[in-house]
Amino acid sequence: MMLPPYSVGLGYDIHRLVPDRKLFLCGVEIPHSLGLEGHSDADVALHALCDALLGAVGQNDIGYHFPPTDDRYKDCRSTLLTRHVVDLVHGQGYRVSNADIVIIAQRPKLLPFIATMRDAVSALLQTPFVNIKATTNEHLDATGREEGIAAQAVVLLMRQENKPS
Numbered sequence: 001m002m003l004p005p006y007s008v009g010l011g012y013d014i015h016r017l018v019p020d021r022k023l024f025l026c027g028v029e030i031p032h033s034l035g036l037e038g039h040s041d042a043d044v045a046l047h048a049l050c051d052a053l054l055g056a057v058g059q060n061d062i063g064y065h066f067p068p069t070d071d072r073y074k075d076c077r078s079t080l081l082t083r084h085v086v087d088l089v090h091g092q093g094y095r096v097s098n099a100d101i102v103i104i105a106q107r108p109k110l111l112p113f114i115a116t117m118r119d120a121v122s123a124l125l126q127t128p129f130v131n132i133k134a135t136t137n138e139h140l141d142a143t144g145r146e147e148g149i150a151a152q153a154v155v156l157l158m159r160q161e162n163k164p165s
């Protein structure tokens with residue numbers, strides 16, 4: 001089947017905040033009293049991003065490619081998973097045009113880390129067109145009660161003309 005010239009993907013994830021874990025968001029360690037619980041480093045923003053990338057190339061989701069039952073991914077950095085997914089995207093003949101990420105966290109304040117996170121994601125995706133937003137949930141629901149942090153991501157891929165499809 002001919003791949004479309006453009007392909008869009010959507011991702012969402014949420015992880016629980018717990019003590020005695022480091023907090024990683026968009027590949028950056030964020031100083032905080034709590035971290036995210038999960039099999040890998042539980043970087044919720046990179047997980048949403050990976051799901052968006054996988055969605056855009058019709059390749060299931062992050063749990064399919066990196067099962068939580070697989071000990072290889074125990075406590076592994078999600079930057080490694082993201083690199084693997086970006087390689088998969090390139091292997092399908094696409095480049096990432098741009099990405100937009102929303103992180104929903106009541107605390108900590110993420111504004112001081114946005115530029116560093118953007119640079120980290122930009123390097124992973126090999127595009128300068130990365131935007132990262134952080135919002136509180138106005139104290140509503142699980143993220144608002146600081147029980148967890150959620151993230152949403154959308155990506156646009158462009159098919160490379162010189163690659164077979």
Ligand code: MG
Pocket residue numbers: 013014015038042043044047
């Ligand atoms: Mg996850």
